[in-house]
Amino acid sequence: MRIFPQSIRWRIQLWYLLLLAGIIAALLVAFYRNQREIKYQVLDRELNNPITRLLPRMERRRELPPRNRRLPRPDPLDGMGVDFEAQSGPGPEGGRRGPGPGPGDRRDELEDRGPTLDEVIGELAEENIFVIHWDREGDVRFASENAPEGLSPLPDGVLGGGDRVSKRTRQGYREVIHASPNRGFLLIGTSIEPIETELSKLEKKLAGIGLLIVGGGFLVGWLLIGRSLKPIEAISDAAHRIAEGDLSQRIAISENGSELGQLSSVLNETFDKLETSFEHQVRFTADASHEMRTPIAVILAKSQFALSRERSVEKYQEALQTCMDSAQHMRTLTDGLLELSKVDSGEFDLRPERGNFEDLTREVVKMIEPLADERGIKIRCDLESVKSEFDSQKMRQALLNLLSNAVKYNREGGAILVGLKKEEGKAHWSVSDTGNGMDAEAIEHVFERFYRVDKARTRSGRSGTGLGLPITKAIVEAHGGMISVESAVGQGTVFRVILPAK
Amino acid sequence: MRVLVVEDQDDLREVVAETLREESFAVDESADGEEGLYKALNWDYDIVVLDVMMPVMDGWEVLEKLRREKQTPVLMLTALDQVRDKVKGLNHGADDYLAKPFDLTELVARVRAVMRRKGGDHRPEVTVGNVTINTTAKTLRLGDKEVEVTAREFAMAELMIKHRDEVVTRDFLYDHLFDENDESMSNMLDVYVYKLRQKFGKNFIKTRRGQGYIVESI
Structure with a gap:
């Protein structure tokens, strides 16, 4: 069983397509991943941003009693998809060391004219961002109205070290969790549905583009391969017709420079020689039989004439003489033919x-x-x-x-x-x-x-x-x-x- | 009936000519195409037996040049027997084709057949009044009785019957009954006419005074 088709054209086409599809797929996948990463980076930045607005206001509400809503302790398996990383960017504490106005100034600013925590949470909710704050014991201190039910902070023990920021994607949400031994957990999250919708659109678009390129590549490849294989087709056609007996057929040479063009002209020369020698052979045979026919015709006619009726002795003698002359001529002829056939076969x-x-x-x-x-x-x-x-x-x-x-x-x-x-x-x-x-x-x-x-x-x-x-x-x-x-x-x-x- | 044999091979030409003479044809010979064409254009032969491969002018050329002026029946004689050549010969206006080596009997039969076709008779037997001629068996009958005739008498009867209902001049008879080497005097014609009338009755051949002779079919 052959997996690949016999035709060279198809084989080349197949390999070429595989290669093309591989390259295009790799490029598109890389592009898609890059796009996805960029989108998530942007999203993460969006989720990081509110921290500067939230933290100062949370400081002020620290004395407030926790809400009666108690979220379940996190399941250890919930760590799936959680992505811990030591916060190097501006974290809750780092923010204080960051550029811009000092923390003290900002707090004053916020206290003076900024909105309250609830207002900020409300604003964030408008942007589809939800915020949940757990204290160190895992009790919910506050949560946005649009926060999904059943969310939990990070697994235990994480609080042991210094401040940490972790990101996770879970159950259709992207969440950034700021964990601090003092403050507990602050989760800022948003639905990734819009992003995923966008990405899946992109995915479809890229798949379309990929198919288009591969399809176009198929067509172009088909034409190009066909074009470059054309001489082979011409060779095979000509060889076919020659095999069928038409020795005058030649390969039409379109490109003299290419290897196939050269092969074609070599083949044409071979065909020329073949035709010439075949013609020689045919002519020689025809000539030889023609040369034999004349003396045979004489012998036949003369003997028939002599036998057609009773004739004089002289007539019979004359007929016999003619027949003998013709036979001798034939002998000379066959001797000559024999000699020449020895020359031809190298037995001379x-x-x-x-x-x-x-x-x-x-x-x-x-x-x-x-x-x-x-x-x-x-x-x-x-x-x-x-x-x-x-x-x-x-x-x-x-x-x-x-x-x-x-x-x-x-x-x-x-x-x-x-x-x-x-x-x-x-x-x-x-x-x-x-x-x-x-x-x-x-x-x-x-x-x-x-x-x-x-x-x-x-x-x-x-x-x-x-x-x-x-x-x-x-x-x-x-x-x-x-x-x-x-x-x-x-x-x-x-x-x-x-x-x-x- | 007068025949021209154009063939370069001496032995073959001679034997063909001799055979046709024995069949009571008047036979002229040519050893090459040029001479053959000259003769064919200058005498009205009843048929030309023409070889294809000849020196000076080959059979195709002779045929082509002859056909420009005359419709003399032509039988091509050649060593080439490929279908292509036969077709070529027939397309060039040859009336028949015979490949060498051939049977002399076939040659004679074909010569007669071609002449019959050209004369409009398709069967070898023709009856005029109570005289019947069979060109194949070479017999003449008066009623049901076969009549013995000499070769020359037969030839004359054949020629007259072929041209029945036409007035045939003495020159025409002379040209078609004697070959170029025949030194018979033209008054030999009177002898043959006399003999034929003796054997087949006075009215078989009628004299048109000042014009010639005629055989009438009714």
């Missing part, structure tokens, strides 16, 4: 022996002379002795091909010049004829399989297989040499072969 083995290129060339010239005589063509030789190691049978075949071409494509009564010399440790042949020559297009294709410069030129006699020059080229190259051709229409043709002379 040479059996090199020491020998002299000059002797071999003379031998070949002798072989071709009767053919040349038939057409009144003179062969002139200009040969030097060049010793080397070579496969004499294959090299004989190569030279024979060149010379027989020189005869075949020559004009009646023309000439052939065969040259061989040694230069810079290499054997240089040249075979020149006085034929019609070739145009640039023919020169370009002359070494291709089944390419024939112009069938019309071979009108005399049977046309060749179209494999002679490709085979010659393969033999020369197998010997580590090269073959080239120079020609112009009406100026004859020169084939040059250069072979290392070892």
Whole structure:
């Protein structure tokens, strides 16, 4: 089972979203907490403030009898959420040391024109702040009208030390408790409902914002990832279509610089080569079968013709002769195809022996002379002795091909010049004829399989297989040499072969 | 019926031409497309058998140039037998297509079929009056009785019946019954007309004085 989807796009999208959501959530939570803290700090300051107004007035009422309302002793478990801290800010006593007018002055001030304790409590009640005062024994000395029932001061023992201020949040109220061994407990509290309402609003707002950002991030991410993965899609599309057989398909490259763009162009080059070699293969097969079809057609037609009715002996002989000629042509063709398929599959083995290129060339010239005589063509030789190691049978075949071409494509009564010399440790042949020559297009294709410069030129006699020059080229190259051709229409043709002379 | 065979492979062209001659066609030969086109444009052949892969001018070009001027029936002959090439041939205005290697009997049958279609006859048997010709079996019947005829006589009867109800000139007959190498004198036509009248009755071929001959279907 896979938990993650297979698609790279989805995987990247998922990771990206997780990361984005994590960051956004962390930021929003931090912001929320910060806001909450600020709000509580403000609230605490608000709850601390009345102390300066309350304490002096409480001093004055110290003699008053406690109210008959007695609050329960605090439960030890009530300490939950209580947050003791040594008062460092302005406390009940500290207030006296604080800046501003001295305590004595303030008391006078308050006594002179300030409101009474009850009035202050009333004012505070208007601000939703309640005040409860317990004496050291835990008896309520006074309490605001809006003070909730059932409140208790801090647990026992706290009074032991000096003055303390503690804060707690409990049962929907925020309370600041001033504990002093002399005065007992003064609790100033207020409902946190408004703050919490505000905070929960903020919470919702932040959640909304977070969702919006993540949603937007999803969209942007989807588009961006899609965009950057587009080349992969293009690659896969093109590969699909190629697999379906359309080899002309290529990947549309949109961004050349990116890694995927580079991959695409490498793949396109590969596809080019694939297509070219496939086309070669297809054309070669088509050409080969075409070349076979013609002699087969001749044999079939000629034999059917001969057998269609009673004929003279001469007619039968002629038919058989034609069939034999065609069969021989087919043999030459299949031999050539076999040889070239060996070249293609790398099984083209040479059996090199020491020998002299000059002797071999003379031998070949002798072989071709009767053919040349038939057409009144003179062969002139200009040969030097060049010793080397070579496969004499294959090299004989190569030279024979060149010379027989020189005869075949020559004009009646023309000439052939065969040259061989040694230069810079290499054997240089040249075979020149006085034929019609070739145009640039023919020169370009002359070494291709089944390419024939112009069938019309071979009108005399049977046309060749179209494999002679490709085979010659393969033999020369197998010997580590090269073959080239120079020609112009009406100026004859020169084939040059250069072979290392070892 | 006069046929032009355009094929660069000598052996194949010769055997095709010879076979068609034995089927009592008058056959001209061309070894390349250019010459073939020239002949096809200058004589009214009843059919051209055209090879595709040829030197100088290939079969497609010959066909295209021929079609600009003439509707001579063309049977394409080629070593390519892929469907694409067949379709190309037919789309270029070829009337039929035969891939090499082919059976000579099939070639002859197709040549005849194409000519029949072009002549408007779809079946090999046509009856004119009481004379029936079967171009496939190469027989002529008078009523129910088969009548022996020579190849030339048959060819003439075939040509006249194909162009029945038309006045056929002596030149037309000469052009369609003798190939370019035939040195028969035009008065040989009179001999064939005479022989056919002898065998099928005086009214089989009528003379239109100063115009030519006619075979009437009723």
